[in-house]
Amino acid sequence: MKSELLLLIAVSLCVHSKPLSGTAKRTFNKLLLISFDGFRWNYDEDVDTPNMDALVKEGVKAKYITPPMITMTSPSHFTTITGRWIEDHGVVHNMMFNSTSLLKLTHKATLKRSEWWDNGALPLWITAQNQGLKTASFFYPGGGANYSGQAVDRSLVEAFDHPDDNETEWRQNIDTVMDWFTKEDFDFVTLYYGEPDNVGHMVGPETNERRKIIAQIDRTIGYLREAIQKNSLANSLNVIITSDHGMTTIKKNPDVKEIKLSEYMNFLTLTHFDLLDYGGFGMIRPRKGQEQAVYDALKNAHPNLTVYKKEEIPENFHFAKNSRIQDIVLIGDLGFNLNSRFIFYVNKGDHGFSNEEMDMKTIFRAFGPDFKKNYLSEPFNSISIYPLMCKLLGVKPAPNNGSLSDTEGMLLENFDACGRIHISVSLLTIMTLLSSLI
Missing domain, CATH: 3.30.1360.180 (Gyrase A; domain 2)
Structure with missing residues (x-):
């Protein structure tokens, strides 16, 4: 009888804790998606990375993830944010082109060209906004375009001459994003960094320069962890860290026939x-x-x-x-x-090769209040990050090709309890007192 009464109380709390439409704040946690361009799946294995190592214990690590077949920046990033295969979302190359007019535009010249990105597949920013959330893109490819005339709530786009490796600026970007979450109440933010891709291209992946940039990325992740604590977001912000493709050393004459x-x-x-x-x-x-x-x-x-x-x-x-x-x-x-x-x-290093090649595989780390700790995930396709993000945000997904079964095992078992309502400490205290009185 006692257990049945407690169960009834718990159910009642869940039911009566549901937010009223238009009058109460939703109960899902916020989400930050970070992409480090060209971060190969094993780049942290030959570098001291104490912060990334800590994330393995504090959250989720996938052995690796597989990007879409065109292992390039724009196609892969857009697959992540739409959950659609490249043939469905239409961003088939880093360059915007027209094979009839012979137009070719460089990657950065495409970032605000909506006609390149807007092909009917809605990115998560727009889908989430249409369901009442507030979203932002910080340098993330595709974030500067309009989709059926609708823009991302807040969007910053990289300039042509933007430096990729300024560690001070990296930290400032994190500070900006933290302000977006705390002072402006954004729900979903994507943050993009152009490294280690740039270093991988310039000097190659198997170099000390690449190892140094990975150490810099690790320090930046450490700064992020501190910033989350400083801004009291540890219990309300989930973080996913991933990439778009890997990198391999380019074979040159006279070692091979190019x-x-x-x-x-x-x-x-x-x-x-x-x-x-x-x-x-x-x-x-x-x-x-x-x-x-x-x-x-x-x-x-x-x-x-x-x-x-x-x-x-x-x-x-x-x-x-x-x-x-x-x-x-x-x-x-x-x-x-x-x-x-x-x-x-x-280029000493490059990508664009088959996504079945291990050198093209990428990283996946995740941590926050909704993720398990010390959880090692089997490999999965990057396309399945999209339904995971939708679940974390409480967003009804747009049509997509991803599979939640690839990733839902990394979430806490009670994620769906009470419609994902996070019962407050005061409610738990009441339940405890009631238990003692029964």
């Missing part, structure tokens, strides 16, 4: 448009009637080059069914960049 496509085909006579010289992924639009000629010229041209006609692209790549994907798709083996007419020696 891929230079002009050795095998005539670009002037055979191609109308190409997107090449950007890592291990490229596309070609042949001149009218020349598709077979381009395909035949490249099919067996180089032992470390794979060539597909658009209709032959494997279904599990999840990017073929989009009009922006060109007639011929090329993928280099790990470390073999696709050079079109000349070989560029700019």
Whole structure:
């Protein structure tokens, strides 16, 4: 009888604790998503990272996560924030392009171009705003665009000359985000850092410079942890730390024969448009009637080059069914960049290779009041971060390709109790007193 009465009291508290529409604050915790561009899954294994190590005990670590097949910054970040495959969200490259007009814009030039990002797949910022939440994007790709005319509540976009590695500015960015949560009551914020991608490109992943930037990232995570405590957010803010793709060392002459496509085909006579010289992924639009000629010229041209006609692209790549994907798709083996007419020696490290390669896998860490502690997750696809974020925020997801079953095991068992109502200390005290009187 005693246990039945306590259960009845608990249920009653849950029912009567539900917020009244328009009159009470929702009960879900806030969420911060941080992306460190180009953070390969094992970058912390050869560096002293006390703060990342602490997060393993204080929260969740995935062994690694798999980005979408086009392992580039814009496509991968947009998959995370929409939960959609690349063929569905349409951001198929870092560069905005038009293969008819021959337009090509660099990554940073696309960041405010809504016509590149707004293809019908709603990012979480907009879906959450439409359900009453307040959202912000700090440098996150796609955050500066409009979606069906709707903008993110607060959006900061990287300038062309923005430095990627200023540790003082990194901390200032965290301070700004903490103010957004505490002083302006934002519910969901995305924060983007351009490292360690930049260092990985410039000097390569297996270098002391890369190790130094990982140590800097670890110090920044330490600063974040302190800032959360300082701003009294430890019991109300969940944090997810992840990335968009990994990085690998580029193979160069004379160690290997590099891929230079002009050795095998005539670009002037055979191609109308190409997107090449950007890592291990490229596309070609042949001149009218020349598709077979381009395909035949490249099919067996180089032992470390794979060539597909658009209709032959494997279904599990999840990017073929989009009009922006060109007639011929090329993928280099790990470390073999696709050079079109000349070989560029700019990047020592690169990405864009198959997402099945371990060097393309990325990190996942999470901590906060709704996450288990000292929990090691099996690998999963980055597309499943989206339904996890929706669950944490109490948002009804937009149509997506992710699976909550990949990630819900990292949440506390009582996450769904009482409709995810967090019973206050005072209510618990009342229950305890009632228990003693029964």
